[in-house]
Amino acid sequence: MLRNLLLATLLIPPLAYADGGKPILNVSYDVTREFFKEYNPKFVNYWQQKSGQTITINQSHGGSSKQARAVADGLEADVITMNQPGDIDILYQRGKLLPKDWQKRLPHASSPFTSTTVFLVRKGNPKKIKDWDDLAKPGVSVVIPNPKTSGNGKYSYLAAWGYAEKKYGGGDKARDFVTKLFRNVPVLDTGGRGATTTFVQRGIGDALLTFENEVQLIKNELGGSDFEVVYPSVSVLVEAPVAVVDKYADKHGTRATAQAYLEYLYSDEGQELAAKHYYRPRNEKVFAKYAAERFPDIALFSVDEVFGGWDKAQKIHFDNGGTFDQIYTK
Amino acid sequence: MAIARTWKSHSVLPGFGLALGFTILYLSLIVLIPLSATFIKSAELSLGEFWAVVTAPRALASYRLSFGAAAIGALLNAGFGLLTAWILVRYTFPGKRLVDAFVDLPFALPTAVAGIALTAVYAPNGWLGQWLEPLGIKVAFTPLGVVVALTFIGLPFVVRTVQPVLEDLEAEIEEAAACLGANRWQTFARVLLPALWPALITGFALAFARAVGEYGSVVFIAGNMPMISEISPLLIITKLEQHEYAGATAIAVVMLVASFALLLVINSLQWWVSHRHGRKQ
Known part of the structure; x- marks a missing residue:
């Protein structure tokens, strides 16, 4: 068993590269740790089934403005998940890392919950x-x-x-x-x-x-x-907006993965998980399911x-x- | 030419030119270039803007706290560091080597760890904080907490600069002073202290300089209230996080110039003291 595990760890990195599954970096704010800790493995599974690629997702957390500044200053995040649009607008204003109308690219002004x-x-x-x-x-x-x-x-x-x-x-x-x-x-x-x-x-x-x-x-x-x-x-x-950081995602060749990573937040699974972590889901069905128990009026x-x-x-x-x-x- | 010869004539080993060239290159890469970048960035502001940023009430309050708390911390360390060095050099006791090793811990510990540990201990529900709170002494989240953190990180400097000097001062000198009729206080004040002053001042200057720039440990224990417990380095970080790079470097320039001026004063004091002492001998 142990040997198999060891073998597996030895084998995974080269396989991942062979499949083109490059790691993506999600730069997020301070209190999303627990959510993404659970969301990331779910997405890795989903993406494996869908595209056959095994990817790793790296996380970075901290005060939102500090995190946004780190990306603006050159931390090469593939996706950024913040708690206010201003911190993503910065990426457009300084360095044009993504287009000005980034909020229009995903439903609900790019905020999945x-x-x-x-x-x-x-x-x-x-x-x-x-x-x-x-x-x-x-x-x-x-x-x-x-x-x-x-x-x-x-x-x-x-x-x-x-x-x-x-x-x-x-x-x-x-x-x-x-x-x-x-x-x-x-x-x-x-x-x-x-x-x-x-x-x-x-x-x-x-x-x-x-x-x-x-x-x-x-x-x-x-x-x-x-x-x-x-x-x-x-x-x-x-409203907690999310965006692909175009410049870095293109540089790393991870745009498709990054895009799917954010879109999956809007899926039933993603929304259920959000509700589980007490984020109010946008999906009305999911919201209604948990409203009485978790989201007081x-x-x-x-x-x-x-x-x-x-x-x-x-x-x-x-x-x-x-x-x-x-x-x-x- | 004549000057060049006197420079060189001090050394038996060749290679002065190469060594000096390398030193200047090294200092430029490591110190001068980053520092000049600070000045250049702050030059994006006009003189009026620069002045408005660096003399804002919040900035002034933060200089007072940063430099004041650093000075108090360094003074405390000068006193207690001297005592610690004295104990370590002049006496033998069980566990002495362990105590000696403890002195360096503030050097090695990541400052954030130090900050969190100090906060946990001094918070109103912490080990020490719960006893101090009923006495009306609040440490964590007040300027006093800043002093505590800066004293902690500055401790090794005085001990480590005074210790070797004290080791070189043989106990026989004290005995000789006693034989010549000096009482204990006179031995300390007239014989030992003059020899220790330069090292003590160096230690103070190092501890002070380190404390002025300290960020990691302070932000946890300070409470970070504008005008009250906000240190200048935090103000710089806050400005960076608001994407005001020029404003942040303006504060940095003020700290840099003030630190440089203070160190210059302290170093000339040290030179003066050792010079005076040297002439007396």
């Missing part, structure tokens, strides 16, 4: 955190990753802003609310996973703001009974609706001197 920002609180919810207002109260401590470096943090920021705009009106009122909320943030980690560690392992904060899938992962895998999930009255629709607004798109949101809120910087300099 969605998520939203929700709260995780400690057992029994001692600070009675029910909605966004409770996070901005004095004496409450909230852990959010840094919006400057993480898409996860950007969504939390925009979700709070969107809530305030709906409830109190726009402009200064929304800014005051978000300022109060961020004054309650004791640690700004650079990525979503770092924020999870701070909240769960270090015991900092009364609430953690992060993606629904991350919250459920913590609840189910990291000492679930110590935490409770809180769904606010309204939150932001997180929550009013969601998109970044396009409230902020007029990511470009605008980035300029007003996150660029130098934007509303986020003003929280700390005023």
Whole structure:
């Protein structure tokens, strides 16, 4: 048995090359580790049956903006899977690694599943955190990753802003609310996973703001009974876009594989797996199947609706001197 | 010509020209070219833009923290490093070699590991943090945490620069001082310390320089709040991640120039001290 295994490991690489199955690199954001760990073997199987090629898929994870910058600076990713389109637009703006209209190449603006920002609180919810207002109260401590470096943090920021705009009106009122909320943030980690560690392992904060899938992962895998999930009255629709990085995929001769890798995310298997990891699937049948058990009803607004798109949101809120910087300099 | 001869006449071995040429080439490739790239990139900004970036309140706060915490860490290390070196040179005790080896650990440990370990220990629910918290002392996620991390990574520098000098100072010198009527404090302050000053200052400068540029271990323990616990290297990384390369290098240039100026001051101090000491002898 052991000998066979050894033989197999010796044989696989040359065979793979003989079949033209080149490895592909998926550069992704911080909290998709568990999903792709399960998705990749499924796709490898599927692709083997379909094309006869045995491929390997390499993964890279980190704060989304950092990951996007790495690719823009020359990390030769075949596919990129981010949590906001801005981080893929960068690849067009710097170096034309893919076409400008990349979002039109796959259904649902190239985002095969969605998520939203929700709260995780400690057992029994001692600070009675029910909605966004409770996070901005004095004496409450909230852990959010840094919006400057993480898409996860950007969504939390925009979700709070969107809530305030709906409830109190726009402009200064929304800014005051978000300022109060961020004054309650004791640690700004650079990525979503770092924020999870701070909240769960270090015991900092009364609430953690992060993606629904991350919250459920913590609840189910990291000492679930110590935490409770809180769904606010309204939150932001997180659209996680994916794209083939044309320049590198062509250079590596992996375009067909890379394309299939992303399309498979939209298949029933891919969507089921997404639902299993608490990403909200786009496929309505699959969504309906899991909705009652996994995806509580929550009013969601998109970044396009409230902020007029990511470009605008980035300029007003996150660029130098934007509303986020003003929280700390005023 | 005459000058060239005096340069060469110091050495018995030939090859001065070749060796100097190689040194300059080596330094250029490893140090000068990357550093000049920093300056060139920052030159993409106009003078006004450059000034606005490097004097933004957040940037100023980060310099204060980076240089301040590095100085405090290096000072702590100068004191306790001297003590450690003293113990290691002057006394024998069981496990001495082990302690000696421990000193180098901060060199070898990946800084991220050090940062995570320190955070785990000093977090409010950590081994030390849970005892400090009731006393109102918060270490992790505050500027104090930055000092702790920078002290940790700077420890070996002072010990390793002072140790050999101390080894060369024979215990007989102390005995002679005692015979000549010096009390213990006088022996330490008048006999030992003057000989140790140059090494101590070098160790301080190395620890300080290392701490100013430290990133890996600090980001875990600092909390990274703008204006409070955000170090300059993190500000540089943040700017890079916003794709503001010129802004990032502008901050880098400020750190570079400030570090260079400070090291220059420290080195001249060291030269002055050793010179003065040398003349006295």
